[in-house]
Amino acid sequence: METITRWSGYQPTDLHSLEAMADELSLKALHYKDESSRFELASFKALGGAYAVQLILRDAISQLLGQEITLEEVDLVSHPESARSVTVVTATDGNHGRSVAWGARRFGCSCEIYMHEHVSHGRQAAVEALGARVHRVEGNYDDSVHVAMADANANDWLMVSDTSWPGYLDIPRNVMGGYTVMTSEAMDQWPHAEPPTHVFIQGGCGGLAGAVCADLWQRYGMHKPRVIIVEPAPAACLYESACAGEPRVVNIKIESLMAGLSCGEVSLIAWPILKLGAEDFLTITDESVGPLMGRLAREESIVAGESAVAGLAGLMEAHGDEDLRGALSLTESSRVLVFGTEGATDPAVYRQLVM
Numbered sequence: 001m002e003t004i005t006r007w008s009g010y011q012p013t014d015l016h017s018l019e020a021m022a023d024e025l026s027l028k029a030l031h032y033k034d035e036s037s038r039f040e041l042a043s044f045k046a047l048g049g050a051y052a053v054q055l056i057l058r059d060a061i062s063q064l065l066g067q068e069i070t071l072e073e074v075d076l077v078s079h080p081e082s083a084r085s086v087t088v089v090t091a092t093d094g095n096h097g098r099s100v101a102w103g104a105r106r107f108g109c110s111c112e113i114y115m116h117e118h119v120s121h122g123r124q125a126a127v128e129a130l131g132a133r134v135h136r137v138e139g140n141y142d143d144s145v146h147v148a149m150a151d152a153n154a155n156d157w158l159m160v161s162d163t164s165w166p167g168y169l170d171i172p173r174n175v176m177g178g179y180t181v182m183t184s185e186a187m188d189q190w191p192h193a194e195p196p197t198h199v200f201i202q203g204g205c206g207g208l209a210g211a212v213c214a215d216l217w218q219r220y221g222m223h224k225p226r227v228i229i230v231e232p233a234p235a236a237c238l239y240e241s242a243c244a245g246e247p248r249v250v251n252i253k254i255e256s257l258m259a260g261l262s263c264g265e266v267s268l269i270a271w272p273i274l275k276l277g278a279e280d281f282l283t284i285t286d287e288s289v290g291p292l293m294g295r296l297a298r299e300e301s302i303v304a305g306e307s308a309v310a311g312l313a314g315l316m317e318a319h320g321d322e323d324l325r326g327a328l329s330l331t332e333s334s335r336v337l338v339f340g341t342e343g344a345t346d347p348a349v350y351r352q353l354v355m
């Protein structure tokens, strides 16, 4: 937490009260944590990948120099030549790669980014603008992870993934640790005496949801809010895993508009947290995404990207279905928190959907 809050340009993002929507949904309160102003990257992902790069560089440079260096020295780029000799690599559908590339530029190391064929050109350009080299991979996000890992092994590059698998756990755990800055801010900003009753949180590989869930659990123990995971129907790996009681892979055949959530493999370290800590798993379709982005823009002046609105869309769908509303115990005394995880991270896509 302290490491990230010391980065230049750090500021907590806003927690908005969506009063009109809370009235419409007959809730006591509805709050939206708005990550559209998170550093210059406009997504919560800025907190995770870049933080993991800083930790990796501390260890790599310490090894190169044969002496322990500090995180502050990494932040100040006190050993530029050593930093330059290190290459970090990741696969991404946009935001995580941008965070890793941003961290690499900030701390002075090299960066290679792998993107699958469906990632938009706008997202590629944003990563390249940060000085990283982009490799395009045929297939989906999970294919790009496998190619990135193989190239990392072949070239001695350091993999900074936001998802985890057997034998690769520490770095994604650091990425998730970075995300908890967002939950901490939200809880510091929370204006009610009692914590939220419900948190609707979107899932890709589950790293974000796992981090939020673990943080809330640690804070509130038995009184933690009910955690409801929301995923796009064609990439519902967390939902399928919850049904099976163990991790399940979804072979993505249709790419959701919610690009950041289009992930078919569950993060191994997120899964045990979510298996026990998340109460509900919902899936949504793309239909409500554009209209909801537009509504937030018009009525609340909030810039919300495609993946940002998933939690809110899940809440709205649940409200519209009496059985589901009852099953989730959504009542007039509910205090709901949603996370608007990105702004217009691809401005062209945003314009197309909202204007």
Ligand SMILES: Cc1ncc(COP(=O)(O)O)c(C=O)c1O
Pocket: 043, 045, 093, 095, 096, 162, 202, 203, 204, 205, 206, 207, 208, 209, 259, 260, 261, 263, 307, 308, 341, 342
């Ligand atoms: C904007 C946005 N929201 C949510 C997520 C989901 O995060 P995770 O893959 O850790 O579940 C992502 C992942 O890329 C994202 O970019």
